[in-house]
Structure formats: C-alpha cells, structure tokens
Amino acid sequence: MGTINQLSTLIKISTIEKQSALSLHPELVNPIEYRKSGLSLNHIIGCPLDCAYCVRHIFDNFQMRKPQMLLPDADAVEYLISHSYFVPNQTPLQIFNRATDPFLREVKPHTFAVLEDLDARGLRNHVLVITRYQVTREDCARLNSLSSIKVTLLITYSGIADNRIEPISSAIAAKSLATAYKYADRYRVIFYWRPIIPGLNDSDEHIQRAKEISLCAHATVFTGLFYRDEIKKYYQSVGLPEPYTEIARRKILPSLTENRIVQAFSTGNASPLFRKTSCGVCYAHAVPDYNGHYGIREVCDICPPEQLTRCADVHRIPKLDEISSLAKGIGKAKNVKITQRSVILEGLNEQQRYFLQHAFAFQFHDVAKPHRIRRHGRAEIGWEHVDPNHF
Ligand code: SF4
Structure with missing residues (x-):
C-alpha cells in the first residue's frame, strides 16, 4: 500500500488500476529493483510462457499470464532516470527481466519505446534485454539503429525437452540467437545458457549442442537454477520431478556439472565462456566488468586474455x-x-x-x-x- 501511494505521488501514475495493483506482491508493484546485473525496470508484468521454474512463483504471480502495464513507458523511463541509484552513463540497466518477456508480441513495442527513449537522451549506459522468445530481422534493424546506449541481447536457452517444465521450445531461442547474431552491428548477443540442471539438460549431447549454438553469440554465460521454496511447492503441486531435494537462496550449479562444461568449452569451437552475466556482457562490448569480479580471482580462470587485461x-x-x-x-x-x-x-x-x-x-x-x-x-x-x- 505504501509503495503504491509513494509511486502515485512521485510519478503521477494514471494507469495503475489500484484495485488490481493492491492484490499484487509489493515488490511487483514497484517497477524498479536494483539487481546484480543492473537497475531493473519492470513496468509490465505477466507472461504466458509458463516455465515451471519461473521466479514469478516467488511473487505469487505465476497465474498472471497476460502482460499488464503498471504505468506508461515515458513515465517509467522518467522514474528510472530520476531514481536515486541511477547514474548517467554508469549504472547498468535491465528492461523487463523479472515478470515478463520483452519480446512477447504485446510487450515488444514497449521494449523498443523504452530503449529508444533512453537512446534519444544520449545515455551510454549498458542496457541488458533478456528473452527466450522470437527475435526477427526487423527487431535487429531497430536495435542497430540505437546509437548511444550499449545494448546486449541475452537469449535464454536451456535445451530442456520436457514441456511440463518448459512449454516453449528451445528451438525458438536457438533461431533467435542465429538471427540476432547474424544482423548484430551496434548491439551484442549473449548465449544465455540456463537453467542447467544435472540429469535434465547437462548430458554430453546437451553440452555439445550448446557449444554449437554458442557460435551464434559474442559470448556464452552459463548458470544454474533458482530453487526457492515457492518454486519447490509448485513442482510438488503439479507432480513434477524435483530437481533438488533442498532449496537455496542462491542459484544452484554443482561443481561436477560446472567442471564438465568448462572442460568441454576449453576445446574445439565455441564462443568464450563466462560464469557471470556482467563478465559476458562486458567482454562482448570490449569493456571491463562493471561488477568487479576481477577481485574474485578464481572467477577469471576461464576468461580470454584480452578481457583479463581490460x-x-x-x-x-x-x-x-x-x-x-x-x-x-x-x-x-x-x-x-x-x-x-x-x-x-x-x-x-x-x-x-x-x-x-x-x-x-x-x-x-x-x-x-x-x-x-x-x-x-x-x-x-x-x-x-x-x-x-x-x-
Ligand atoms: S577478467 Fe574476470 S572480471 Fe573481467 S570479465 Fe573476465 S572473468 Fe570477468
């Protein structure tokens, strides 16, 4: 309640339907959240893709399948750039990475509206856009027309074939990667290989396929699964096989799986491999990591020499x-x-x-x-x- 009133005062929200907003988790009502990869703008929530492990379970929002707008794009951008944590040309940004997919048909016009608004202001911040949906040649042309912000398209691919866990085919992401990489000029493309779950999508064949797909990206970032209590309860409620017996606050990726992936990517053809999102993003743009992982020396043991130097x-x-x-x-x-x-x-x-x-x-x-x-x-x-x- 307090958050809604505060936002209403700050940005004169005209389109939030307060009744429906009041039933939302308070964290979803606030369209801005600072996450490790950047200050995240999420003024549209709701997604029909139904991935069983979706973080929307954590916000009790999994049933909202139709994307809904909390406030107009222009107001959202104003709110973002006047946020106390926003620093022009420095703060990394993320658009629609929490409760929807930015390339869904209904969401895409808003994704571009936000990107073009930020770009027109001459800002040079990183902007991360994460999708597992269709990216077309026309989308690529529009991304290439952005001249100031540093856009990275991170295309999520898991290779999970069980459509009870991931109803959307991984083939869509693979095709989007190929298209996005082929036409990339001003923006960069990351093969965002996740969530990797032992026994489900980490076989030698899965890893080999991932290596092949990685060639359609400037860099590969791999990571595991968030398995929180809310997600575990959902798996149990619909009778899905549980990926782990325990839950955890952080992402889970066992060392044996990680070692096999690192080993596999160290030989033959593949794009450079990174453990951390910001490392892959920064490598793709040929700039140093904005999260300072360099201090955690062992994170860098798979990094290309030119990036280590940067x-x-x-x-x-x-x-x-x-x-x-x-x-x-x-x-x-x-x-x-x-x-x-x-x-x-x-x-x-x-x-x-x-x-x-x-x-x-x-x-x-x-x-x-x-x-x-x-x-x-x-x-x-x-x-x-x-x-x-x-x-
Ligand atoms: S050198 Fe280390 S901190 Fe820098 S991008 Fe590579 S892995 Fe990340």
Missing part, C-alpha cells in the same frame, strides 16, 4: 573514506572491512550494495552472506566437498 587495467580497491562518503547517501554501512577480493560490511541491503558495487566496479558483500572461495557466488549444493580455503 579488467586488470582498471581494477582498483576502493578506500575507506571513498566508501564511507558514497555509502552515507544511501544507508548506514557498519563494520566495513576491505579485502583484496571484496568489501564486506553490515547494515546495507542487497540493492544498496549493488549501487556501491557498480559505482566502484568492486564486489560488495554482506558479512551475513559470505562468498566462499571457488564457489563463484553459488549455492552450497554440489560444492560441499570443495575445500573453501584451498585454491
């Missing part, structure tokens, strides 16, 4: 007075400890930490949610046997 050249450990000065504008950071790998602190929430992380291009972690060596920020499931103090 990141090494700008990597700098922030000083305490710089951190204190910026942090006091957003919250109350306590017990700040600076290491070679990251800044570890208390008192700031995830979104506040991402603001600092992108400002300094250095990792900021909460003391209560430790990042252990060689885990690559993933859940413990499948990594229990890896000695956390051993490189």
Whole structure:
C-alpha cells in the first residue's frame, strides 16, 4: 500500500488500476529493483510462457499470464532516470527481466519505446534485454539503429525437452540467437545458457549442442537454477520431478556439472565462456566488468586474455573514506572491512550494495552472506566437498 501511494505521488501514475495493483506482491508493484546485473525496470508484468521454474512463483504471480502495464513507458523511463541509484552513463540497466518477456508480441513495442527513449537522451549506459522468445530481422534493424546506449541481447536457452517444465521450445531461442547474431552491428548477443540442471539438460549431447549454438553469440554465460521454496511447492503441486531435494537462496550449479562444461568449452569451437552475466556482457562490448569480479580471482580462470587485461587495467580497491562518503547517501554501512577480493560490511541491503558495487566496479558483500572461495557466488549444493580455503 505504501509503495503504491509513494509511486502515485512521485510519478503521477494514471494507469495503475489500484484495485488490481493492491492484490499484487509489493515488490511487483514497484517497477524498479536494483539487481546484480543492473537497475531493473519492470513496468509490465505477466507472461504466458509458463516455465515451471519461473521466479514469478516467488511473487505469487505465476497465474498472471497476460502482460499488464503498471504505468506508461515515458513515465517509467522518467522514474528510472530520476531514481536515486541511477547514474548517467554508469549504472547498468535491465528492461523487463523479472515478470515478463520483452519480446512477447504485446510487450515488444514497449521494449523498443523504452530503449529508444533512453537512446534519444544520449545515455551510454549498458542496457541488458533478456528473452527466450522470437527475435526477427526487423527487431535487429531497430536495435542497430540505437546509437548511444550499449545494448546486449541475452537469449535464454536451456535445451530442456520436457514441456511440463518448459512449454516453449528451445528451438525458438536457438533461431533467435542465429538471427540476432547474424544482423548484430551496434548491439551484442549473449548465449544465455540456463537453467542447467544435472540429469535434465547437462548430458554430453546437451553440452555439445550448446557449444554449437554458442557460435551464434559474442559470448556464452552459463548458470544454474533458482530453487526457492515457492518454486519447490509448485513442482510438488503439479507432480513434477524435483530437481533438488533442498532449496537455496542462491542459484544452484554443482561443481561436477560446472567442471564438465568448462572442460568441454576449453576445446574445439565455441564462443568464450563466462560464469557471470556482467563478465559476458562486458567482454562482448570490449569493456571491463562493471561488477568487479576481477577481485574474485578464481572467477577469471576461464576468461580470454584480452578481457583479463581490460579488467586488470582498471581494477582498483576502493578506500575507506571513498566508501564511507558514497555509502552515507544511501544507508548506514557498519563494520566495513576491505579485502583484496571484496568489501564486506553490515547494515546495507542487497540493492544498496549493488549501487556501491557498480559505482566502484568492486564486489560488495554482506558479512551475513559470505562468498566462499571457488564457489563463484553459488549455492552450497554440489560444492560441499570443495575445500573453501584451498585454491
Ligand atoms: S577478467 Fe574476470 S572480471 Fe573481467 S570479465 Fe573476465 S572473468 Fe570477468
């Protein structure tokens, strides 16, 4: 309720139907959320694609299959660029990556309206657009016409054949990748290989097929599954085989699966492989990683040499007075400890930490949610046997 009133005051929302908005999860009503890959704008919610593992379960929104608009595009862009966390030409942005797909027929005009509005302002921020839907040659031409923002199209592909888990065929994503890559000029294309689930889509054949598909992208980013309580309950309610017996706060990708993929991509033809979204995006644009993963040295052991040099050249450990000065504008950071790998602190929430992380291009972690060596920020499931103090 408070969020809706606050937004109404701030941006004079005229199109939110308050009655329906009130029944939404508060996090969905707020169209802006700071996520690790960027400040995320989500003023359209609802998706008919029905992936069983969708994060919309977490917002109790899985039943909303028809995309609905919370506010007009122009207002949404104004809200985004006047947000206290937005820094022109610096803050990475994401469009419609939480509760819909930006290339659905009903959503696509709004995706382009937002991109073109940001571009017309001469902004040079990264903008990430994630889809698993159809990308046409005409879409590519329109993306190529953007002259200022750094657009990355991340095309989600899993290779999962069980249509109870993923009703939309992975062939659509594979075709979109081929089209997007063929016509890419001003924008870049990532083969976003996810969610990789042991026993479901990680066979040698799946990995070989992924290598082939990866050749239609400037880079490949691979990752696992978010398996939260709400998603587990959904799997149980519809009788789907559960991918894991446990849930986890972070994405799950067991070390054995990761090792097989890294090994497979190290030989033969494939596009460069990355564990982290921002690393793949930045490599594709030939710029250093904006999340500062370079401090977490083991993340970089699969990175191409030219990209290692780019990141090494700008990597700098922030000083305490710089951190204190910026942090006091957003919250109350306590017990700040600076290491070679990251800044570890208390008192700031995830979104506040991402603001600092992108400002300094250095990792900021909460003391209560430790990042252990060689885990690559993933859940413990499948990594229990890896000695956390051993490189
Ligand atoms: S050098 Fe490291 S931080 Fe930079 S893009 Fe590569 S993996 Fe990421």
